[in-house]
Amino acid sequence: MLTEDSRAIDTRHLGFTMSPHEECGVEEAVRIIEAHGGDSVVLTLGPSEAVEQLRDAMALGIDRAIHLQTDGQEWDGEATAAALTDAIRADEAASGRFDLIFFGNESADSGGFQVGARVAHALVRPCVTGLKRVTLEGSSLRCEQEVEGGRDVYIVPLPAVVTVKEGLNLPRYPSVPGRMRAGRKPVAVSTPSRPEPRLELVRLVVPAGQGRRAEVLGSGAAAAPAVVEVLRKAGVL
Amino acid sequence: MTVLVLVEQAGGTASDPSLQALTLARSFGEPVHALVIGSAADLGPFGVRVTHVAEHEAFVSYAPDAWAATVGQLADRLAASAVVAAGTERGNEVMARVAARTGLPLAANCIAVAPGPPVTLTRLRWGGSLLEEARLHSPLPLITVAPHVVPIEQAPVATEVDRFTPQLKEQELLVRVLEHVAAPGGGVSLTEAKVVVSGGRGVGSKEGFAIIEELAGLLGAAVGCSRAVTSAGWRPHTDQVGQTGTKIAPEVYIACGISGATQHMAGCKGAKRILAINSDAQAPIMLSADYAVVGDLKDIVPAISAEIRKLK
Ligand SMILES: Cc1cc2nc3c(=O)[nH]c(=O)nc-3n(C[C@H](O)[C@H](O)[C@H](O)COP(=O)(O)OP(=O)(O)OC[C@H]3O[C@@H](n4cnc5c(N)ncnc54)[C@H](O)[C@@H]3O)c2cc1C
Numbered sequence: 001m002l003t004e005d006s007r008a009i010d011t012r013h014l015g016f017t018m019s020p021h022e023e024c025g026v027e028e029a030v031r032i033i034e035a036h037g038g039d040s041v042v043l044t045l046g047p048s049e050a051v052e053q054l055r056d057a058m059a060l061g062i063d064r065a066i067h068l069q070t071d072g073q074e075w076d077g078e079a080t081a082a083a084l085t086d087a088i089r090a091d092e093a094a095s096g097r098f099d100l101i102f103f104g105n106e107s108a109d110s111g112g113f114q115v116g117a118r119v120a121h122a123l124v125r126p127c128v129t130g131l132k133r134v135t136l137e138g139s140s141l142r143c144e145q146e147v148e149g150g151r152d153v154y155i156v157p158l159p160a161v162v163t164v165k166e167g168l169n170l171p172r173y174p175s176v177p178g179r180m181r182a183g184r185k186p187v188a189v190s191t192p193s194r195p196e197p198r199l200e201l202v203r204l205v206v207p208a209g210q211g212r213r214a215e216v217l218g219s220g221a222a223a224a225p226a227v228v229e230v231l232r233k234a235g236v237l
Numbered sequence: 238m239t240v241l242v243l244v245e246q247a248g249g250t251a252s253d254p255s256l257q258a259l260t261l262a263r264s265f266g267e268p269v270h271a272l273v274i275g276s277a278a279d280l281g282p283f284g285v286r287v288t289h290v291a292e293h294e295a296f297v298s299y300a301p302d303a304w305a306a307t308v309g310q311l312a313d314r315l316a317a318s319a320v321v322a323a324g325t326e327r328g329n330e331v332m333a334r335v336a337a338r339t340g341l342p343l344a345a346n347c348i349a350v351a352p353g354p355p356v357t358l359t360r361l362r363w364g365g366s367l368l369e370e371a372r373l374h375s376p377l378p379l380i381t382v383a384p385h386v387v388p389i390e391q392a393p394v395a396t397e398v399d400r401f402t403p404q405l406k407e408q409e410l411l412v413r414v415l416e417h418v419a420a421p422g423g424g425v426s427l428t429e430a431k432v433v434v435s436g437g438r439g440v441g442s443k444e445g446f447a448i449i450e451e452l453a454g455l456l457g458a459a460v461g462c463s464r465a466v467t468s469a470g471w472r473p474h475t476d477q478v479g480q481t482g483t484k485i486a487p488e489v490y491i492a493c494g495i496s497g498a499t500q501h502m503a504g505c506k507g508a509k510r511i512l513a514i515n516s517d518a519q520a521p522i523m524l525s526a527d528y529a530v531v532g533d534l535k536d537i538v539p540a541i542s543a544e545i546r547k548l549k
């Protein structure tokens with residue numbers, strides 16, 4: 001459902017959950033830390049309710065969180081990347097460099113396909129996108145992309161930025177103790193100011209052509225001949 | 238005033254998404270110039286006045302930063318008024334890097350544009366289940382075009398070819414494809430199958446997929462599934478259809494025990510015909526399917542297989 005001004009989805013009854021790509025990024029970060037040691041931080045730019053996602057990530061094993069709080073207005077990809085870059089720089093100045101930064105390949109809501117590449121460019125780090133497998137090999141990262149006919153392999157030195165897709169791994173379910181611990185982990189909150197977006201949302205529209213109804217061929221096993229008839233007419237039998 | 242379009246090609250033939258991008262790019266005005274990396278393609282039929290072929294020994298393997306540098310250099314030289322690419326994996330990632338390098342906004346997956354300033358455009362969001370109308374405030378609009386939405390239109394013109402060698406820095410070759418590992422053969426590929434039989438949570442278990450596989454086998458179909466199934470570990474993610482899975486466009490899509498969430502339908506709405514098999518006559522998928530059978534898939538799917546066997 002859209003809000004009254006058609007500028008956003010009405011999230012009042014939806015809650016904030018991580019999207020599949022990002023959830024896989026979080027899981028991979030946790031696995032790498034479990035295998036090689038170190039610590040991990042989760043970062044989001046969003047309204048106060050977005051803290052739910054940060055807690056979810058910490059329940060999976062992330063150590064601490066940074067919340068760049070907004071008033072709920074849209075930030076375009078350029079502004080989002082700039083705010084994330086500033087926050088990463090500030091955190092690195094205080095706590096040391098991140099060897100690896102994970103992004104989703106594209107956000108589920110905006111689908112801008114750009115925030116990861118922008119942050120990587122600003123930090124002058126190599127960026128590999130759309131990954132379905134990453135393997136740490138010493139101070140390098142082997143990155144695999146699924147492409148037509150197989151996989152393309154990249155190897156980049158750390159520090160690096162990667163953008164990942166669902167299928168990278170099968171994220172664990174958070175355990176009850178994991179959830180309890182997440183409640184006690186630190187969340188650093190700040191409120192960056194929003195620049196005028198240069199990709200300016202005017203309104204969201206529901207595409208036409210929805211709301212037809214399927215022709216019911218029948219119920220139960222008795223409908224099988226009607227199904228076969230449909231397949232025959234479609235030229236696939 | 239030159240509109241520059243990055244055209245992806247294989248074996249001298251431009252990809253369909255690139256031809257769709259060329260079609261939409263003409264909304265910005267003429268002339269349209271194309272950039273192809275490596276080898277030329279004949280783009281005169283698609284309204285391209287000049288095809289710029291970028292040649293460099295580094296282009297033997299794909300290197301996204303090198304592609305972005307090449308796009309940037311050519312856009313500068315032509316004083317381009319807009320840069321357009323297909324909203325493919327590569328198109329989107331190259332344009333994101335162009336946007337980062339130039340410090341300009343990027344509008345991904347557009348389906349309509351009108352010149353500005355500001356440029357007004359419509360683009361896909363939420364995996365295509367919502368459209369965004371937006372204004373793009375930029376001295377050089379950067380656009381990618383959503384694949385398979387804009388129909389390809391021809392606009393034949395006399396065309397010429399310009400070959401050039403971009404200046405590439407070592408750092409721009411750091412990220413490059415070092416190896417291609419071929420997928421193990423066998424099985425019908427999800428993206429190419431004419432029929433896809435998918436199972437959702439309603440299938441009930443990993444073993445429950447035996448009847449789905451049986452029907453798929455009889456139809457020469459690929460097996461697909463919903464995210465509920467991959468999350469449960471019943472099928473690999475490579476089988477998942479949807480916004481964060483594979484997008485397919487078969488002749489027939491058979492969805493068994495799938496409720497029809499928008500994120501699932503985002504992956505199969507390209508199907509010519511959708512048949513839903515669901516015990517709930519009110520399931521949301523009834524509003525996107527063409528045909529439905531109501532009832533328990535454990536009875537219906539084997540009955541369809543038996544009926545097909547009778548024909549053989
Ligand atoms: C950002 C994002 C991205 C996503 N990407 C994807 C994606 O790529 N692909 C995807 O599939 N989902 C995706 N999802 C998840 C999606 O929202 C749904 O949760 C998911 O598609 C539900 O799967 P399902 O239909 O199998 O399960 P359910 O919604 O639980 O539906 C099961 C259906 O089976 C029917 N049923 C039960 N038993 C039987 C029976 N015996 N016989 C017949 N019918 C039966 C029920 O009536 C019901 O309709 C995404 C979600 C988000 C937030």
Ligand SMILES: Nc1ncnc2c1ncn2[C@@H]1O[C@H](COP(=O)(O)O)[C@@H](O)[C@H]1O
Nearest residue numbers: 044045103104106107111112113114115
């Ligand atoms: N508001 C945000 N907060 C944190 N990360 C974000 C935000 N927006 C986008 N990202 C990250 O950038 C990726 C790509 O987003 P996009 O460029 O919008 O498709 C997402 O998958 C996230 O990992």
